Every structure is written in structure tokens, then in C-alpha cells.
Amino acid sequence: MSSFTTSKASTLSYLVIGGGMSGLIAATVLRDRHMQVTVVDKGRAIGGRMATRRIKNAEYGEGIFDYGAQYFTVKSSRFQALVNSWMQEGIVKQWSLNNHILSREVYYRGVSSNRAIAHHLAENLDVHTDTRVTEITWLDDYWQVQTETNDTFSADVLLLTPPLPQTLELLERSQIELAPDTKQRLEQIVYYRCIAVLALLAQPSQIPNPGGMQLDGNLLSWIACNHKKGISPQGNAVTLHANPEFSETHWEADNVVITNQLFAAASPWLGSSVIDYQVHRWRYSQPQTVYGEPYLVITEPGPIVICGDAFIQPNVEGAVLSGLAAADYLLNV
Numbered sequence: 001m002s003s004f005t006t007s008k009a010s011t012l013s014y015l016v017i018g019g020g021m022s023g024l025i026a027a028t029v030l031r032d033r034h035m036q037v038t039v040v041d042k043g044r045a046i047g048g049r050m051a052t053r054r055i056k057n058a059e060y061g062e063g064i065f066d067y068g069a070q071y072f073t074v075k076s077s078r079f080q081a082l083v084n085s086w087m088q089e090g091i092v093k094q095w096s097l098n099n100h101i102l103s104r105e106v107y108y109r110g111v112s113s114n115r116a117i118a119h120h121l122a123e124n125l126d127v128h129t130d131t132r133v134t135e136i137t138w139l140d141d142y143w144q145v146q147t148e149t150n151d152t153f154s155a156d157v158l159l160l161t162p163p164l165p166q167t168l169e170l171l172e173r174s175q176i177e178l179a180p181d182t183k184q185r186l187e188q189i190v191y192y193r194c195i196a197v198l199a200l201l202a203q204p205s206q207i208p209n210p211g212g213m214q215l216d217g218n219l220l221s222w223i224a225c226n227h228k229k230g231i232s233p234q235g236n237a238v239t240l241h242a243n244p245e246f247s248e249t250h251w252e253a254d255n256v257v258i259t260n261q262l263f264a265a266a267s268p269w270l271g272s273s274v275i276d277y278q279v280h281r282w283r284y285s286q287p288q289t290v291y292g293e294p295y296l297v298i299t300e301p302g303p304i305v306i307c308g309d310a311f312i313q314p315n316v317e318g319a320v321l322s323g324l325a326a327a328d329y330l331l332n333v
């Protein structure tokens with residue numbers, strides 16, 4: 001891994017592009033070491049793929065849906081320590097899923113929602129949502145960052161955390177060239193697509209407690225009752241994830257075509273009529289392979305570190321560990 005050097009490490013300013021778990025955790029580490037750090041995200045809310053949304057209905061109440069990551073697991077002691085601290089603060093709790101009855105894996109989720117974990121991380125951070133970065137330019141000794149809304153940010157160092165195809169697109173648009181072998185390795189990492197359907201039901205679903213089931217049927221890979229999960233106190237809010245094959249083949253299909261098939265496949269667990277629904281297409285849900293190193297450093301024309309879930313593990317833990325490793329690197333340059 002190449003490195004950049006600086007004589008003014010403690011006074012550097014950092015701009016984190018992407019307020020998902022990777023970017024937010026890196027930003028908190030930098031902030032805790034008194035660095036000047038700003039986070040920008042194109043989304044209306046932070047959290048990225050830790051996503052939660054509401055559907056309101058006057059008669060049937062408000063449904064609250066986790067519709068990206070549903071839970072997370074922990075393999076490393078570093079992430080476990082962080083998760084333990086979140087549990088003590090009441091942000092995270094265990095979710096007693098018994099999908100893999102033989103595995104001893106423990107499942108965790110946000111107490112009020114998964115996006116709430118991102119909100120917790122963002123407390124006391126300088127975060128700008130609705131801010132899509134369109135171009136980055138190195139101006140001799142600092143980065144100038146242009147956004148879709150014609151705002152400009154500047155920083156000494158950039159941390160890029162979007163899904164890799166979006167990061168590569170931004171670099172290309174900004175005419176920043178990567179070493180050919182590095183570019184090729186990054187381009188080879190492709191992501192599963194996932195069509196998510198958020199369905200508000202008239203009556204409680206038939207999904208058994210504790211409210212989440214992995215499925216290996218023809219169309220669905222996951223179904224969850226957010227009411228039984230404990231995040232949707234009023235509304236009977238059900239999240240459906242189409243499997244990668246269905247998501248790929250129906251990507252361009254009309255929402256009615258998609259939901260007709262998915263609701264039919266889910267009917268044994270729905271057991272009630274759908275009052276309202278929304279469809280969300282995750283073009284980049286989880287990477288199919290990973291880069292194999294925790295982050296990537298670019299030194300020319302200026303310092304950039306790239307991290308996220310496509311580096312060591314294609315999930316929430318991987319995103320956090322990659323963000324932590326990137327921040328450690330930046331603090332020790």
C-alpha cells in the first residue's frame with residue numbers, strides 16, 4: 001500500500017464522501033482525535049444501506065420499515081467492542097433469529113431501527129445530506145469538491161466510501177487516473193442487485209416471531225415483519241427482499257408486475273391484504289467479492305483513501321472495519 005506524507009497531520013481537514021456505516025465510523029474516529037472532518041451524502045438521510053423508511057396511513061397507522069440491511073453479525077473483537085458499547089447505550093440489541101439453528105452466530109439490530117445506528121454515529125458530526133458530489137479537483141495543495149447543487153467544499157484529504165462503481169465513476173468524471181492493475185481489480189468487484197418491497201398490511205402478518213426469515217424460494221430471499229421485530233409499533237410493516245436472480249431479471253419491470261409476483265410468493269406469510277406499498281431498487285446491495293485489503297490509498301494528484309464494504313467483508317461489519325482501518329491509517333500517516 002503506498003502512502004502519502006505530510007508534516008501537518010494534526011491540522012489536516014478531511015471530507016468524507018458517503019455517510020453510510022463506513023464513512024460515519026471513520027469520521028467519528030477522526031473527530032475524536034480532534035481532526036476537522038465533514039461528511040457529505042447524496043441521500044435525504046444518512047445511513048446509506050442501513051436504511052429505514054415510513055409509510056403513513058390514516059386508517060392503518062404508520063408502518064416503519066428497515067429495507068436495506070436487516071441485521072448484522074460480528075466476527076471480530078474490534079467490532080464486538082463497538083457493538084457492546086452500542087448495546088450499553090441502548091442503540092443496538094440482539095435479535096434472536098433462528099435461521100441457522102446449528103450456527104451459534106448472534107444477530108444484532110438497531111433498537112428503534114437500523115438507520116438509528118447511523119444517526120447515533122452522526123451525532124456531533126458535521127454532516128450534509130442531499131449533497132451529491134459531482135467532481136473533485138486537486139488545486140495544488142488541497143481538494144475542491146463540487147456538488148450537484150453547486151456547493152463547494154474543500155479539504156486536504158478525501159475519504160471515498162460509496163459503492164465502488166460510484167466511486168470509480170466519480171474518479172473518472174474528475175479525470176483522476178488509477179494505476180491500471182488497481183483499476184482493473186476494483187472494476188472486477190460487482191454487486192448483487194436487490195429489489196425491496198415495503199408493504200403495509202391491514203392485519204398482523206403470519207411471519208413467526210421474532211419477525212425475520214431467510215428464504216430460499218424461487219423469488220424471495222428474505223421476509224420480515226417490522227412490527228414483530230419491534231421497530232414499527234403501529235403499522236403491520238413487512239419488508240420483502242427479492243433474491244438476486246429475480247432482482248436482476250425484473251430490474252426494469254413495472255412495479256405492478258414485480259409486486260404481483262412477490263406478494264403471491266409471500267402470501268403464506270402475509271395472510272392479509274396489502275394497504276399500501278413502495279418498491280426500492282438497490283442497484284448495489286452487497287458486493288459479490290471483495291478487494292482483499294482494508295482500504296486503498298491514492299496519492300496522485302492528491303491524497304484519497306477509498307474504503308467501504310467491498311474491501312474486506314461484504315456486510316455491515318466489513319464496512320465498519322474498513323472505515324476504522326482507513327481512519328487509523330490517516331491518523332498514522
Ligand SMILES: Cc1cc2nc3c(=O)[nH]c(=O)nc-3n(C[C@H](O)[C@H](O)[C@H](O)COP(=O)(O)OP(=O)(O)OC[C@H]3O[C@@H](n4cnc5c(N)ncnc54)[C@H](O)[C@@H]3O)c2cc1C
Nearest residue numbers: 018020021022042048049069070133162308309315316319
Ligand atoms: C437489501 C440489502 C440487504 C442487506 N442485508 C444485510 C444484512 O442483513 N447484514 C449485513 O451485515 N449487511 C447487509 N447488507 C449490506 C450492508 O447494508 C452494507 O454492507 C453496508 O451498510 C455498507 O456500508 P458502506 O458505508 O460501505 O456503504 P453505503 O451504506 O452504501 O454508504 C455509501 C454512501 O455513499 C453515498 N454516496 C454515493 N455516491 C455519492 C456521491 N457522489 N456524493 C455523496 N454521497 C454519495 C450514498 O448515498 C451512501 O449513503 C444489505 C444491503 C442491502 C442493500
